[in-house]
Amino acid sequence: MSARLDCLDIHPLRDDLYNELHSRPFQVLPTPARVTQMAVLTSPEQRRQQFLHLQQLHRQLGYPVPEHEVGCFEQTFGNLRVRREMHMEFATYTFTNLASGDESPFLETGISLLPEGWLEQLTGTIVAAFHLEIRPATEDAHGDLAYVRQHFEGMRLVGSSPQEGAARVWGTFKLHSDGFGRFMVMNHHMSDSQLGRLTQRLMEIETYRLMSLLALPVAREITPALNDMDQQMATITQALADKQDVDEQELLAQLTNIASRIEAFRAHSTFRFSATRAYHRLVLTRLEELREDELSGHLTITEFMTRRLTPAVKTCEAVSERLEDLSRRVDRASDMMRTRVELAIQSQNQQLLSSMDRRSKIQLMMQHTVEGFSVVAISYYLVGLLKLGLEALYDAGFDFNKSLVLGIAIPATLLLVFFGVRTIHNRFIKLAKRQ
Template identity: 90%
Template sequence: MSVRLELLDIHPLRDDLYNELHSRPFQVLPTPARVTQMAVLTTPEQRQQQFEHLQELHRLLGQPVPEQEVGCFEETFGSLRVRREMHMEFASYTFTNLAAGDDTPFSETGISLLPEGWLEQLTGTVVAAFHLDIRPASADTEGDLAYVRQHFEGMRLVGSRPQEGAARVWGTFQLHSDGFGRFMVMNQHMSDSQLGRLTQRLMEIETYRLMSLLALPVAREITPALNDMDQKLAVITQALADNQDVDEHQLLAQLTNIASRIEAFRAHSTFRFSATRAYHRLVLTRLEELREDELSGHLTITEFMTRRLTPAVKTCEAVSDRLEDLSRRIDRASEMMRTRVELAIQNQNQQLLSSMDRRSKIQLMMQHTVENFSVVAISYYLIGLLKVALDTIHDAGIEFDKSLVLGVAIPVTLLLVFLGVRAIHHRFIRLAKRQ
């Protein structure tokens, strides 16, 4: 029974997901061949410039110009094969000279067939650049070793037999007089596709090795500052542990300054350290895929990387972990400082409230005193008014004893004024309680 797939709900990225696993195929390399690999750090602005530069290569070689950029571009121009792969932060260029003969190694390279002056116009920052000389192996291993030594400028060799002795690989992992690194691959009995996969792994090992080491200068740069901040933090923490009489606000300002510097270092280095860990894992994976055997007592590539690259990566990881540890310790110390400041503020507030309570009691006592005085004052004025009224009535011809009436009125007035003031006082207290 046939199924009409177009009637189903197809994910819009389905085709892209299928094509992703085939977007970077291994090369197929003949023996002999000359290969040059370059890894160039690229900004988003430079990506377009590099694509236009690639278009210019097609024009110089008289070939149709590509209109759209792809993640992995590969084109063969006669005996020259050009491959360009875009990665997260760099672009890799692989130039293969398919017309190379059995002449002197490294006299011809992968870039020998490029138009003059084209490569010099490439934008970006070159991190990795090395040549691979691929040639058939002879039966005389010792003779091959003597032959190899002549073309690595006396540098110490690293060599192995990958893929269970199917080839012999030599290199130095150093720069030579032409500014390029060098590898020599002697093919014992590998097919062209197997040789392409082996060469790809070697190029990725060298490229990812150098990319992983980009974090090492950063780690070395910030280590002295970390030592200084670690010492300052230890002094502050010890002062807090000893419960010394310190200026909390000053210490909190110091902690804030250290924390801001730590965050600046983290912002500057987090991506680089994370990238180093990722590149290092890729290197280890490619080394496992080589399946190396020792060759003539020399260090294998895996041994060399384990001895030289791994400590550098561990240094970067240690600095990264130290940054995170310092950040956590500063957070804890800052929290302790803030707690001390808050406790001090609460103690001050408690003292202030106690002082306000004492003052309010004093004010209340003073208020009662003033109220008593106000009773006398109000009564005095009322008696005065009453005396004027009594004088007026007496002068009007009504006979009575003014002294007796005034004497009786004085205590009555005092009592009425006192009760009135008390009534007003209690009324305000009830209003305050309701609110």
């Protein structure tokens, strides 16, 4: 009897993990076909509006309306196929015109079969928008090239022969007079499934290329401010290194201002720079999957991207690294300032303790002097009392030499008072030490 999983503890996301790899299947495209893809930056509210907009398309074309939004939605409306894919910060719409026709390329496109006015109501910010024309190739490579040139408005072509010559791909990576980019695929002997995978990679390369470049204007905007802050940090660090008499409060205010500006720039750019690195890696991966062969006299897509896209991405990475470096330098300068202030405070404390020690010694000497005077004063009063007592005894009939007795009593009284004061003084010192 085969084992069953019903009685075992199944992870609640197990089905989702299995389905994830199949959530965005490759399209199957015939030859000829016309494809239009648009990448739209969206907010959560705009995504909700886009789904309502997609439901409206179903109503207009008389098809059942989808009730739940999914990450990858695809529906065929006769000769029109609509595919919507949700990504982290954008959505892609792929419109495929499956109608066979002999019209000139790019006269009819993937969006030609959409109801009038529907596309204009799409919410979001368009980043990428391009047409892709799929045509059968002939054996005359030069004739195909001449045919292709007619439809790219005289712009310089970038082309290659991917998948070991199974097709030829042409594009300009520029906007044409209709506001769209253009690609043309001349199919030699690719199956519909292979052609779908090829076009999917081309569309992803173009979309991720543009998404990765969104950080370049941010990098250019930040760079002048970074140069100014870099110079300020060099001045502050040099002042601290030269041990100059500087205003710590002013330097601390400058460091605080620089740190706040850096954090503002980081908050504004960290996600964008991270996204650029991720999109660039995706572009490189898709380029490797193309397995391009060079077409004589033309840059391949990989060569074009390496020459144009990679420097832009490196610029963004350099600005991101400068931000992190400046942040670390501000931290180190702040540590130096704190150390400088702590040393100054310690020096002041040491001077204060030395001053207190000197005052304590002076107070001790004064105390000893006062103790000497107090011994004399106490002895004087005691001798005066003793004198009164001796006179009383003498008047009472006791016969003795008052002057001799009084002379002997004076040094004895001084000694007794002195040792008494010292005993009390020592007792207080011992008590202080015990506490």
